Amino acid sequence: MWGGFGFRPPTLRTGHITNRELQEFQARPDDTLIATFPKAGTSWAIEMVDVVRRGGDISGCLQIPSMMRAPFLELNPPPPFPSGIDILQNQPSPRLIKTHLPFHLLPPSFVDQNCKMVYVARNAKDTAVSYFHFHRMNKKLPEPGDWNQFFDSFLTGQVAWGSWFDHVTGWWKEKNNHRILYLFFEDIKENPAREIAKLSNFLSKKLDREAVDRIIEHTSFKNMKQNPMTNFSLLPANIFDQSVSPFMRKGEVGDWKNMFTVAQNERFEKEYRQLMSDRGPSFRMEL
Numbered sequence: 610m611w612g613g614f615g616f617r618p619p620t621l622r623t624g625h626i627t628n629r630e631l632q633e634f635q636a637r638p639d640d641t642l643i644a645t646f647p648k649a650g651t652s653w654a655i656e657m658v659d660v661v662r663r664g665g666d667i668s669g670c671l672q673i674p675s676m677m678r679a680p681f682l683e684l685n686p687p688p689p690f691p692s693g694i695d696i697l698q699n700q701p702s703p704r705l706i707k708t709h710l711p712f713h714l715l716p717p718s719f720v721d722q723n724c725k726m727v728y729v730a731r732n733a734k735d736t737a738v739s740y741f742h743f744h745r746m747n748k749k750l751p752e753p754g755d756w757n758q759f760f761d762s763f764l765t766g767q768v769a770w771g772s773w774f775d776h777v778t779g780w781w782k783e784k785n786n787h788r789i790l791y792l793f794f795e796d797i798k799e800n801p802a803r804e805i806a807k808l809s810n811f812l813s814k815k816l817d818r819e820a821v822d823r824i825i826e827h828t829s830f831k832n833m834k835q836n837p838m839t840n841f842s843l844l845p846a847n848i849f850d851q852s853v854s855p856f857m858r859k860g861e862v863g864d865w866k867n868m869f870t871v872a873q874n875e876r877f878e879k880e881y882r883q884l885m886s887d888r889g890p891s892f893r894m895e896l
């Protein structure tokens with residue numbers, strides 16, 4: 610699989626990465642980290658950040674799959690496939706790195722090296738629905754059960770990468786202590802040009818009007834869904850079975866209304882009020 614991307618797995622490694630190896634990961638000062646809770650718009654942000662860093666030139670992005678342009682830090686497949694760390698250690702600078710880690714589990718070198726970090730948050734209801742469909746198609750994740758069961762698992766933080774509530778508030782609390790740009794999926798959807806301007810400023814990359822238009826076009830849902838470099842169609846069906854649910858599924862704000870029952874919504878609202886502090890980020894559930 611990896612050979613097809615022009616990548617040769619390093620030969621030295623044979624086993625899984627340990628938590629200690631992850632914590633000892635050496636970030637470089639010019640790394641850019643993209644951090645999210647799963648299904649918050651990671652792939653969208655990767656594409657935007659990558660083209661912004663390339664000054665609006667999309668040609669490089671059209672040749673290499675997104676998962677190779679922004680390796681997944683904590684990816685830990687069984688041998689002989691390379692881990693995220695294996696891939697990253699062999700990548701030239703400046704690297705783009707994807708993670709779903711909560712802030713408190715991030716390898717300390719990202720803070721020590723004063724790396725730029727882009728965090729994208731998405732409202733919990735749409736995230737839960739997107740995550741449910743992702744579990745159905747991702748053959749490396751546990752079976753989600755029915756929507757009712759998954760809803761319960763999500764709300765109680767019993768899903769991979771834990772509690773959505775802890776994740777979005779954990780990164781929010783740190784955003785002024787480090788070089789963190791905290792963005793929202795809903796804001797990008799509402800006004801991509803405004804959010805690209807924030808990225809251009811944060812990444813110190815000047816973009817003219819044409820470049821911004823090019824980025825909006827290249828990163829539109831329609832284009833990313835058709836583009837094999839961004840739609841994960843290069844992964845075989847025993848990893849992502851897109852006949853069950855496509856990776857680029859709907860890309861909307863408010864799709865939760867098609868899944869949540871009235872009772873689920875009431876329970877969600879009640880627990881949301883208890884779990885989200887007043888000082889945390891505030892989310893829009895519809896536009």
Ligand SMILES: Nc1ncnc2c1ncn2[C@@H]1O[C@H](COP(=O)(O)OS(=O)(=O)O)[C@@H](OP(=O)(O)O)[C@H]1O
Nearest residue numbers: 647648649650651652653739829830857858859860
């Ligand atoms: N360009 C663009 N515009 C709008 N929406 C987009 C875009 N790219 C990805 N998406 C939607 O983001 C959801 C996938 O989230 P992630 O990329 O974070 O997934 S992952 O955690 O990295 O697996 C998933 O959301 P749902 O459609 O609601 O399931 C994708 O469709």
